[in-house]
Amino acid sequence: MSTTTSFSVATSPSHTSPRQRFIQNLAESELFQHYQKAFHTLTSLPLSLEAVREESPVEKIVTRQGVAGVVETQVPVRVGKNTIAVMLTGGVRLQPANADTFAPVAKALLDDGRSATEIRSAQVHFEHVPVMEPSRYEAAVAILQSFALQLGDSAHRMLFATATHEPEAVRNAKSFIHNHLAEPMSLEAVASAVNVSPFHFCKLFKRATGLTFTDFVNRARVEKAKRMLMKPAARITEVAYDVGFQSLSHFNRSFRRIADESPTEFRSRMKHGSPALMAA
Template sequence: MQTTLVRQDLASQANAVESRKEAGLPRITDPALQRGAFKSRNPFAAPGNGNGNTNRALVEALANSRIYQEYEKAFSEATGLPLTLRPVESWQLPHHGKRNENRFCHILAQKSRACGECLQVQERLSERAAEEPHTTSCAIGMCDTAVPVRLGDRLIGFLQTGQVFRKKPTRTQFERAVRQVAEWGIDADEKTLEDAYFSTRVISPRQHESIVKLLSIFAQHLSMLSNQVVVQHENAEPPVITRAKEYIHEHQTEELSLGQVARAVNTSTFYFCKMFKKVTGINFTDYLSRVRIEKAKNLLLNPNLRVSEIAFEVGFQSLTHFNRVFKKILGQSPTQYRAQLLGR
């Protein structure tokens, strides 16, 4: 019954996919969206407007897809701006720790009060961008733009970019921003703030219009892709793989072996190895490495932690191995990644 409701709700989008096929356009496919990495049957199938958990699961699947990651990288390299795909209800700073995060905003993120102000701006932006793209400004004068992403008539999330000025900032505006920062309790060197503030991108109205158009086109693409996610995830991930992933996340800092995880989920090593690769699309070792690197990325945000400490903290037994795996997955060394995040 639930699947029937979803398919009815998605009829218009399904027709759009068929139109692409008839027009000779390539079918939107992504192995990452065909692997069924979810615990319940069709977790995205929610009638009506769905709910927060349903939308978050769907947005997470889209954000992890190859097509989104390639687009995000291309967009960031072409514009120099951060890009985030986030659910409607999100209590995380959208661009923190992302590629091209604004240096001034990164400084503000150190204090919870400043974060609270940013999240209030994000909430207002979500309300105003529910029907169409919208741009709003924060107390510092920087702008963020959100473009809605839909599954049929259902709003599931936003493509969000920004941390930019629409006009060249003045000295008076900077002094006002410094006073605001002081009120938020942020103790930062004024020269550091000044360099970060005036290095912020300034985009013209024409550039802004083009950016919104690009994101709107991609949002439509993601809407069609989300249909495939719903249909392709009707068959749930095997419980043995779900339990294995949970075990890996819980014990990622330990010396984990394929056989150890197989025993933990009560199956043979041979069967588990074959099933894990079939369901996830990557082998056990690569999956474990990616889990550890994701944790390392968060730890690298802390400038007080040495790279060697982080390597052992996330489960690597040597710094050399950590550096090699990190560069293989992210295309740059941990030191380079940290420098990019912290604006050094």
């Protein structure tokens, strides 16, 4: 397990951005709430979900250890290849509390000029931090990693749902896009359909969804393709054109970029993982 000294978690600004509102909705979802309770029951640790800054992506699981030996771990949640949030565990110590493990803490406090009363208070707090075997903690982090994949899929579906807090032009644009996926589509045409200038629409759409217009359309097409590929009679080539891609090669490239697997691999995984669903 790797360690580092800091996290790249965004602090909350005075106003809530669309990205933060989206993560807040995800944190309040039934799926995350259920898993949060299950994780606490299993480990006695809290679990939170926090947005990350777009300019400071979190690419991998990172565990931080403080001077008191307390560790916290962040697990990235991705939509496609983009990290949108991190799950953050509560603090836990991987060694029991005793004089030897408290010694570095006491020294740091003494060096900082703290009083004997403050050091005794710190020791009481130190002894109340949950303790977990390293192997058990690693297993808990591995479970979080699996859940991050499921949460990312849920976030992907939520992303394409119409949100009431979004500007009317964005809500109308999403509806227009979903209703015309099979057709050639340009930013100018969609902007015209929702009565907004292309320049303003481009900025408004990116600010509200966190995606460029082109990326959103491609992701919406791939999402629809996934549903169509669940039907065993559907041919991959037909699916590609039915969701609006102009060539099979473009479909395959976009599908792999967004889903991290090819259409064939996705269909095979669904077939072996959910045979009843494939037969529906």
